[in-house]
Amino acid sequence: MLDVTTMDLLALEKEHSSGTYIKREIQIVRGEGARLWDADGHEYIDCVGGQGAANLGHSHPAVVSAIQQQAATLMSCPEFFHNPVRARYQAALCEAAGMPRVYLCNSGAEAIESAIKLARVATGRTGIVAAMRGFHGRTMGALSATWNKAYREPFEPLVPGMSHVPFNNIDRLAEAITDQTAAMIIEPVQGEGGVHPAEPGYLKAAERLCHERGALLILDEIQTGFGRTGYFFGHEYDDVQPDLIALAKSIGGGVPMGAVLMGERVGALPPASHGSTFGGNPLACAAGLAVLDVLCHSDLIERARTRGEAVMAHLRENLPAEAIREVRGRGLLIGIELKDKVAPVLRALQARGVLALPAGLTVLRLLPPLVISDEDLWQAITIVEETISHAI
Numbered sequence: 001m002l003d004v005t006t007m008d009l010l011a012l013e014k015e016h017s018s019g020t021y022i023k024r025e026i027q028i029v030r031g032e033g034a035r036l037w038d039a040d041g042h043e044y045i046d047c048v049g050g051q052g053a054a055n056l057g058h059s060h061p062a063v064v065s066a067i068q069q070q071a072a073t074l075m076s077c078p079e080f081f082h083n084p085v086r087a088r089y090q091a092a093l094c095e096a097a098g099m100p101r102v103y104l105c106n107s108g109a110e111a112i113e114s115a116i117k118l119a120r121v122a123t124g125r126t127g128i129v130a131a132m133r134g135f136h137g138r139t140m141g142a143l144s145a146t147w148n149k150a151y152r153e154p155f156e157p158l159v160p161g162m163s164h165v166p167f168n169n170i171d172r173l174a175e176a177i178t179d180q181t182a183a184m185i186i187e188p189v190q191g192e193g194g195v196h197p198a199e200p201g202y203l204k205a206a207e208r209l210c211h212e213r214g215a216l217l218i219l220d221e222i223q224t225g226f227g228r229t230g231y232f233f234g235h236e237y238d239d240v241q242p243d244l245i246a247l248a249k250s251i252g253g254g255v256p257m258g259a260v261l262m263g264e265r266v267g268a269l270p271p272a273s274h275g276s277t278f279g280g281n282p283l284a285c286a287a288g289l290a291v292l293d294v295l296c297h298s299d300l301i302e303r304a305r306t307r308g309e310a311v312m313a314h315l316r317e318n319l320p321a322e323a324i325r326e327v328r329g330r331g332l333l334i335g336i337e338l339k340d341k342v343a344p345v346l347r348a349l350q351a352r353g354v355l356a357l358p359a360g361l362t363v364l365r366l367l368p369p370l371v372i373s374d375e376d377l378w379q380a381i382t383i384v385e386e387t388i389s390h391a392i
């Protein structure tokens with residue numbers, strides 16, 4: 001294209017993209033670690049973290065080198081052939097998770113679809129119990145397990161068999177899980193729904209109820225997995241053994257990838273019962289192997305825990321009580337519930353060089369890459385504090 005300016009390209013994207021995304025008026029062109037740059041050369045501290053896809057930061061050198069090499073060797077290879085990179089990746093992921101099998105796919109919603117199908121086929125039952133405020137993705141099955149009516153209603157009728165219970169309420173869960181239930185699906189920390197962690201004991205109770213009644217426990221670790229909460233998985237806080245774990249977002253280090261880890265109670269899938277053309281492609285597997293290698297041989301996960309605790313303690317101490325209801329989260333998945341709307345705060349942060357996310361209308365969500373330097377992290381937190389204080 002000839003000589004187009006940034007403004008032209010913003011307009012071009014508005015004209016031709018689907019319309020579903022409410023876009024911010026900046027064009028991001030480059031990333032490195034926890035920093036992003038726009039087309040006008042402005043630099044940002046990134047607390048969006050690719051919406052959870054950039055736990056290792058942008059263009060991590062180990063991921064870049066792995067995909068450069070793999071791109072020059074072999075990119076697509078359907079799963080009816082064996083492939084050495086996939087073999088190594090599946091073994092490494094299963095070992096890291098302590099689970100025997102894995103099904104590979106390409107996104108979070110696809111991992112949830114797969115987990116629902118696997119639960120139905122493994123149990124011969126149809127019921128899926130999910131949580132109010134839960135978010136599991138936008139495809140028909142994942143959407144059916146999602147709570148937010150605004151996401152669901154335009155697309156009804158949805159997949160039957162889904163029910164929703166109040167999050168963190170064990171009694172209501174005990175009523176909902178029956179001998180018709182294939183699985184309970186839940187996020188260890190509800191992300192989109194406002195950054196609400198499962199209370200201690202809740203996941204354990206879910207595990208016990210599922211086991212007693214012959215249902216499976218599916219954990220949606222798409223946002224909470226891979227170090228985000230200060231543990232490899234978000235459920236490690238509650239010491240549970242899920243039957244299925246849905247993964248995506250950061251597992252490919254920025255390359256689209258999803259996975260469903262399958263426990264002993266699930267067993268193997270019947271031959272030819274499910275599948276995906278791109279699932280387990282060598283490019284994504286090479287990226288995934290590099291990600292696991294970095295995560296398992298660095299202190300990034302522990303850092304997420306200590307930095308997250310320090311940041312949340314600091315914010316609770318220093319944010320003005322007139323402006324906020326609560327600071328909550330786990331590790332570097334941090335939610336600040338404001339008394340007012342979050343949108344103006346996000347705009348003000350962006351103007352001051354900090355990019356952050358909402359989680360609903362009043363929650364400011366911070367998902368910085370785990371590689372963020374202490375200097376950048378505390379600078380971002382100072383700017384968040386000043387911005388929220390000025391907003392009142």
Ligand SMILES: *Cc1c(COP(=O)(O)O)cnc(C)c1O
Nearest residue numbers: 107108109135136137191222223
């Ligand atoms: C992002 C997300 C999904 C959906 O993942 P996509 O890759 O966007 O389809 C599902 N569950 C949770 C908890 C998520 O955060």
